[in-house]
Amino acid sequence: MATHFMNHQQALEQYATERYLLREMTAEERHAFEEHYLECAECLEAVTFGTEFLEAGKQVAQEMTRREHSAVRAAASWRERLMPALSGWLRPAPAIAFALVLCSIVSYQGLRIHQLKTEQTMKVARPEIRSMLTGIAHGAGEAKLIEVPRDAVVSLGEEYGRSGDYVSYRAQVMNEAGSIKQTFELPDVPGNVANVALLPGSLGEGKYNLIILGRTADGTEKEVGRGAFILKFSK
């Protein structure tokens, strides 16, 4: 184990990101890994992603645990209440009446669930707005105005220069202040158009750049495409 220095290969081999997130590193190891990831795009992203994923996982785990506990409590509670009552209900006439009532309730619930599912599907159906950006590198530097309803999915397409020098590509949405608002890993598929989708609520109104970066085998990244757009919500 390296005590003062860690390179990327060592970080991968030692599950450094996972051990860092699980707080299973010594102070020296942590320091060495921090020095590495502060200069390594891949590890930096992995650590920050992992941190947020653990946070989301914690919320989900708490919900799951709560649900399990309430299910156990509810089952116990129903058993305690039902058992004395059932001794009377299990006689023939009350049992038949109870079965009929139960059938009616089940049928009604089935119908109601179906209705609610349909309503829900209708509610989440959102318009999809598609827009092709003109690359600034190709001579048109104007930002494209995209005016969409607030609940619309915006699909953006942008041309970029593919080359054998790059092993992978990613797209970044950057605001005017230079903050990266979204990042998309682009799958290795033929063609030179990157398509990205912005879901409702992902960006506020404003001017943004969609930047395509090519990554070489040694991890160096270079801009290979750029387009600008102004997002505006229609009334």
Place this chain on the structure above:
Amino acid sequence: MKGMHSNRRRSRSGAEPGMVLRFPLRGPSGNQTGASGGAVYWLNAATVDLYPFDEAYLCRLRARDAKTEDHFVDYFSNLLKAKLRSDGYSESPLADIRQETLYRVLKAVYADKVQNPKSLRSFVYGVCERVEWEYDRGEWPLWQDDYDEFPDLSDDRTPADAPARQAELHETAHWVLDKLPEKDRKILISLFLDEKERDEICVELGTTRENFRVLLHRALSSARKVLTRGASS
């Protein structure tokens, strides 16, 4: 975990820090195609990138340019959060240390004491370690609260797109947990909740510490696959 039981680690804010999440927006369930029949690539787990800090950035920060200050706070809040979690701090002390660190770094920048923009990340981590040290020694009541001249670093900074990102990541975490075998799910839930000693989890669930990192590695990989999966599949 640090900061959970000690009185001297009592939080000044007592609140969850305003998180600036950089997260994807699509859940595992959807599948759409984009314009011209091309694939729509869903968001990756974009969090913090290797931002190229340069002299111009530092100048803007020194000149208290509001947008640059916003970027600085967003960027380093995420980084510091990752670091402080790894250093074992719970939410409240984490928020206090993060805030104090950012104030001190900005103070140093305003006073022209930061000369090399390339080393800004390392500088922030160095300051953070000093603040952690003071916090652990119970010196936080001595921290100065004259923060009027600094940008808003309050705990309720929430960007407009944060809820969507949080919801998406929440859905993904749920999906990843649901897909795991029962035993692995229990282990991961125990790790997420972080309420028990790791050795206790090992005994209870018949696993090893080595398995924790492998399991977390798989979970993170699954989450990434879900979040980056395109409609081309």
